[in-house]
Amino acid sequence: MAVSREYPPTAAEREDGGHSRVHLDSRVIVARSPRTGDVLGQVPVATPLHIQTAFAEARLGQIAWERIGVRRRLIFIRALRDALYRQRERIISILMAEQGKVLAEAQFEHLAVMEMVDHYLRIGERVLAPVPVTVRLQPHRRFVIERRAYGVVLVISPWNYPLFLSVGPIVGALLAGNSVVYKPSEYATQVGEVIAAAIAEAGIPPEVFHILHGDGAVGKALIEAHPDKIAFTGSVPTGKKIARAAAERLIPVTLELGGKDAALVLEDADIPHAARGIIWAGMFNAGQTCASVERVIVVRQVADRLLEEMKRAIQEHLLDPAGRPVLSTLAAVTTPFQIEIVEAQVNEAVTGGARVIIGGRRLRELGGQFYAPTILADVTPEMRICREETFGPVVAVLQAEDEQDAIRLNNDSAFGLTASVWTQDRERGLRVARQLRVGHVSVNSHLVISGISEVPWGGVKESGYGRMHGEEGLLQMTCSQTVDVERVRLPVEPFWYPYHPAKLGLARRLVDALYGPTLRDRLRAFWR
Ligand code: NAD
Secondary structure: OOEOOOOOOOHHHOOOOOOOOOOOOEOEEEEEOOOOOOEEEEEEOOOHHHHHHHHHHHHHHHHHHHHOHHHHHHHHHHHHHHHHHHOHHHHHHHHHHHHOOOHHHHHHHHHHHHHHHHHHHHHHHHHOOOEEEOOOOOOOEEEEEEEEEOOEEEEEOOOOOOOHHHHHHHHHHHHOOOEEEEEOOOOOHHHHHHHHHHHHHOOOOHHHEEEOOOOHHHHHHHHHOOOOEEEEEOOHHHHHHHHHHHHHHOOOEEEEOOOOOEEEEOOOOOHHHHHHHHHHHHHHHHHOOOOOOOEEEEEHHHHHHHHHHHHHHHHHHOEOOOOOEOOOOOOOOOOHHHHHHHHHHHHHHHHOOOEEEEOOOEOHHHOOOOEOOEEEEOOOOOOHHHHOOOOOOEEEEEEEOOHHHHHHHHHOOOOOOEEEEEOOOHHHHHHHHOOOOOOEEEEOOOOHHHHOOOOOEOOOHHHEEOOEOOOHHHHOOEEEEEEEEEOOOOOOOOOOOOOOHHHHOHHHHHHHHHHOOOHHHHHHHHHO
């Protein structure tokens, strides 16, 4: 394979410092399993010509795609749902092979995708329907808010939930009448290909959907091609780069970025239940979830009991009786650079005084990329493990004096994706939830929300802006266009020229009649 000199950059030149198992120095990306290192396949890296052609076709195709209307587009999306159903086994096996997922978690991702597509099928026609509005200053005209497509939507997605985080925005964008240029993560090319195959199987016109492969350099080039909207899911540093590049071109962006989610365990929590929920939400997909529990903020008086129960939950579900990891429950760490970050953060925390309750090391003896399910106690807020994202099966436990202290510790974070409150008093849970600066709070649950379709999804602060899922996720793939048409032609237009004396009092009369604080003020409009 010929080696490119200018484009794309070599692995060593890449922004991840070359921590890569993909080979971008040639014109292909080779996908390897993080469990075994086996080669799974390869895809071509997009060239500038591919990018130019994809955008040109997408622009042209979009016009007819929008024009056919939502009802006909729904037929295609229904066919896509059916194709994703038929491809279930293939999709699940690719998620396991390429991302290192365990069977149950690959199945959950497929389920979440089916539900997402079905959700859009259920709400599409209603949410995208024109909305008539009565405008009281213009009663002689009919106003309708219509939802128009942006044009070409660029979808850039990460590797941790490559199916769910790609299909959601792709389907939302297509249903709203946009065409899509899609760049999967360079660590999820095989998943990207299976999505593209399902879209082709559904008969969606090829000009309205284009898949292009590559790393950050290709992502950058795609933004330079000037899409009309960008739907990005990924890390904070990349999100900031994308926001800057988009700002230069005034392209609207949705940014779904990282998290440092906390579970707040109050003194009245059901401790065994909280421990099981926290361990599941911290270890699911080996902790490689934007909304996984990374910090546990526990009120001091129940801290020891919680640690004990959390350790028990790991021993029960993730380890066998001999203490070896159960590989049908513990996923692999998908990328080599993430496992290095996890190792560095844990080691630094331990050097700084954190106590390893269980785990705390890389499982080199298993081959592949595995990290032991880990609980760290005596963690302090300034440690890197409390401030930066940890994409591994690690939960860091901080102690709080009381409820208010727990709220303060939660909000003392650059991130604001989700959080959970664990208490047996549901009213108290709601009261605490409202004081947390995050996009979503669960009481006595965590993480499940990230796969739910009916409610909006997204964070605050450095966790990003814009929303996916719910109705907002679909609406954000559109811009409103208001059209107003005359119902009747007035003999005299009240606001147009000429400003003859009868019109001069009009604005005053209207202000009196509509906004006068008292009845007397309002009646003044008619005395004039
Ligand atoms: P990443 O930011 O490294 O990459 C994400 C995507 O951006 C990839 O496709 C990558 O090729 C592309 N990219 C990289 N540099 C680019 C550039 N300069 N211009 C355009 N595109 C570029 O993230 P990742 O490691 O793939 O994914 C993990 C991150 O995603 C974590 O931070 C996680 O929290 C976050 N995430 C967020 C959500 C959410 O909904 N908030 C969901 C899942 C993952």
